[in-house]
Amino acid sequence: MAENKPKNIRTQEIMDAAMQVFVKKGFTDTSMSDIMNQTGLSKGAIYHHYQNKKDLFLSLIDHWQNTHFPDFHQYDDKSLSSSQIFQKFSNEVSEKFRENPAVFLAELEFWSMANRDEEVRIKVKKLYGDILNLFENIIKRGIDSGEFKQLDPKVSALSIMTAIQGIIWFTLFESNSFKGEKYLKYVMDFIIHGFLKK
Amino acid sequence: MAENKPKNIRTQEIMDAAMQVFVKKGFTDTSMSDIMNQTGLSKGAIYHHYQNKKDLFLSLIDHWQNTHFPDFHQYDDKSLSSSQIFQKFSNEVSEKFRENPAVFLAELEFWSMANRDEEVRIKVKKLYGDILNLFENIIKRGIDSGEFKQLDPKVSALSIMTAIQGIIWFTLFESNSFKGEKYLKYVMDFIIHGFLKK
DNA sequence: TAATAAAGACCGACCAGTCGGTATAAGTTA
DNA sequence: TAACTTATACCGACTGGTCGGTCTTTATTA
Incomplete structure (x- = not known):
């Protein structure tokens, strides 16, 4: 089981992982399990931090603006x-x-x-x-x-x-x-x- | 049952219809049934003219170049x-x-x-x-x-x-x-x- | 020209598999 | 122990693609 981490750390990790997959496969072709694999986390963990797939994507736009x-x-x-x-x-x-x-x-x-x-x-x-x-x-x-x-x-x-x-x-x-x-x-x-x- | 039409006419119709749907929903979010609805044809008819979804999309690039x-x-x-x-x-x-x-x-x-x-x-x-x-x-x-x-x-x-x-x-x-x-x-x-x- | 045969266009029920999302349990930490 | 984080089993909706078969048009032949 993955180590428990504070929310802000974990969400950054998820964002970075999701960015890679979304860029490669696009929104619809990216499955939540792709993101699970990329982060090494479980489905439950992802859905704990983000309401749904679209919420995750919208957050990614902010993340992009802030990071890049x-x-x-x-x-x-x-x-x-x-x-x-x-x-x-x-x-x-x-x-x-x-x-x-x-x-x-x-x-x-x-x-x-x-x-x-x-x-x-x-x-x-x-x-x-x-x-x-x-x-x-x-x-x-x-x-x-x-x-x-x-x-x-x-x-x-x-x-x-x-x-x-x-x-x-x-x-x-x-x-x-x-x-x-x-x-x-x-x-x-x-x-x-x-x-x-x- | 839809009127039988020559291949070149029908494929043009399918291309025009597919263009509309693909532009609106993107490749993955466009289902073959979307294209069926837009053309008024059956699933079998579409697959009669195109091998699969990707074949249809690739044809669309040619169609775009020729038409527009x-x-x-x-x-x-x-x-x-x-x-x-x-x-x-x-x-x-x-x-x-x-x-x-x-x-x-x-x-x-x-x-x-x-x-x-x-x-x-x-x-x-x-x-x-x-x-x-x-x-x-x-x-x-x-x-x-x-x-x-x-x-x-x-x-x-x-x-x-x-x-x-x-x-x-x-x-x-x-x-x-x-x-x-x-x-x-x-x-x-x-x-x-x-x-x-x- | 009429009958027949071959080709092409079209139909829709069905299948196996995938996906997003939920419910709930288990582990971790303070 | 209480709160938070992660894991897992599961579900219903939907998708791309297949396939046996029907209907229409075109070609052939008598």
């Missing part, structure tokens, strides 16, 4: 220009990608589920809403300071986001992960260059 | 500049999006399945390989003619593709589909402008 997403506050640094902030962000994404490409596959699963389930959609929409807000503010700051030309902040923010999402393509279709980083750098430079005032 | 993807040959038109071709392509995507946003959700399902199944991955990889080749050639032509600056054709093609994919975001999270078209136009103009020689 860059800390927002570090981008409030006023000493950096808007271009520099985007570059910094891009570098962090590259690093995440090199360490663990599966992080981005999780997003794919989130999007796919968002298309099927209202609750998931709301939660994922909020997740990306947060990101877009961050980008938008950085862009606005760049415009106000005279660094960027007169852009549409909302659409520009979205362009950056979708450009970054493009890296998922490499995780799926390209074995050599180096190229993903090259893509990201190239695209980011291209966009920022287009943002800058002449 | 712009005809490649029209882009061989040498009288158009590379910029004009991309603009034309972008307009067609916009039109598709206005008519039926679910077309793009199908891609999401393809990607998601590509992550889980080797056969699907190979097929989807080829699909996007075709698209990327088309883009790459147009870009190369633009460079050779002096219209575009010295770009990396492969990465540039990928940038355009991922930018277009970004429209999926609107299908998922935004009710007002008009905005998707605005996004696409904005991004496409931005990219092309960046491609052009000064």
